[in-house]
Amino acid sequence: MSDNVLKVSGLKVAYGGIKAVKGIDLEVNQGELVALIGANGAGKTTTLKAITGTLPACKVEGTVAYKGASLKGSQSFHLVEKKLAMVPEGRGVFTRMTIHENLMMGAYTRNDQAGIDADIATWYETFPRLKERSSQLAGTLSGGEQQMLAMARALMSHPDLLLLDEPSMGLSPIMVEKIFEVIRAVSAQGVTILLVEQNAKLALQAAHRGYVMDSGVITMTGNAADMLDDPRVKAAYLGE
Numbered sequence: 505m506s507d508n509v510l511k512v513s514g515l516k517v518a519y520g521g522i523k524a525v526k527g528i529d530l531e532v533n534q535g536e537l538v539a540l541i542g543a544n545g546a547g548k549t550t551t552l553k554a555i556t557g558t559l560p561a562c563k564v565e566g567t568v569a570y571k572g573a574s575l576k577g578s579q580s581f582h583l584v585e586k587k588l589a590m591v592p593e594g595r596g597v598f599t600r601m602t603i604h605e606n607l608m609m610g611a612y613t614r615n616d617q618a619g620i621d622a623d624i625a626t627w628y629e630t631f632p633r634l635k636e637r638s639s640q641l642a643g644t645l646s647g648g649e650q651q652m653l654a655m656a657r658a659l660m661s662h663p664d665l666l667l668l669d670e671p672s673m674g675l676s677p678i679m680v681e682k683i684f685e686v687i688r689a690v691s692a693q694g695v696t697i698l699l700v701e702q703n704a705k706l707a708l709q710a711a712h713r714g715y716v717m718d719s720g721v722i723t724m725t726g727n728a729a730d731m732l733d734d735p736r737v738k739a740a741y742l743g744e
């Protein structure tokens with residue numbers, strides 16, 4: 505049996521006349537942290553939306569298999585039940601719920617109350633800011649704090665696959681460092697992750713493997729450490 509958690513084959517997405525994704529292949533294996541890097545507008549977010557089945561079927565061609573099956577037509581709650589968690593660009597926290605309620609929502613498919621309480625305590629230890637503000641509405645948090653909460657909420661569901669869209673976007677350097685520390689720690693615990701990032705250096709430093717996307721196509725793929733050393737990646741994405 506293959507150890508693919510995610511296998512994308514011949515994926516194409518068009519928005520009317522705009523071809524955003526032009527036939528890509530991508531896979532993420534059990535326990536891997538895979539980075540999908542590329543410039544603004546390369547088609548990375550569109551790829552994630554196609555993976556989660558949240559784009560209208562008429563726009564999408566090709567296949568996406570998550571644990572061997574298609575996710576077409578899935579609603580958000582189906583994804584959580586299938587142990588797939590996504591932290592979207594712009595975070596997507598429940599702004600009118602408290603921080604604590606957001607974390608509880610992340611665990612709604614679980615019924616091990618003691619485990620849920622222990623996980624929340626662990627997240628409060630990881631992100632003390634969230635603990636201090638646990639009864640505050642999530643909408644009042646800063647961008648960085650919302651990113652922490654979104655990631656913690658996603659992980660409360662104990663996902664088999666975590667999709668992260670631009671977790672560093674709009675954050676201060678200190679927050680970016682903290683978020684990447686958590687991504688590396690979560691990966692080290694064995695969670696399979698597909699990380700979409702414009703910060704190619706940080707993403708490849710954290711990842712096992714990487715893909716470069718440019719104008720809707722995958723232009724390069726390989727071991728993340730090799731890609732960090734690749735002169736083409738250095739020139740185009742690492743500013744070296």
Ligand code: ATP
Pocket residue numbers: 519522523524542543544545546547548549550551702
């Ligand atoms: P960014 O980092 O800026 O989010 P990206 O690599 O995630 O970039 P996408 O957001 O997937 O890129 O966009 C790919 C292309 O598809 C872009 O040219 C974008 O303008 C276009 N596009 C994205 N969403 C839509 C939409 N709903 N309707 C029309 N065009 C879209």
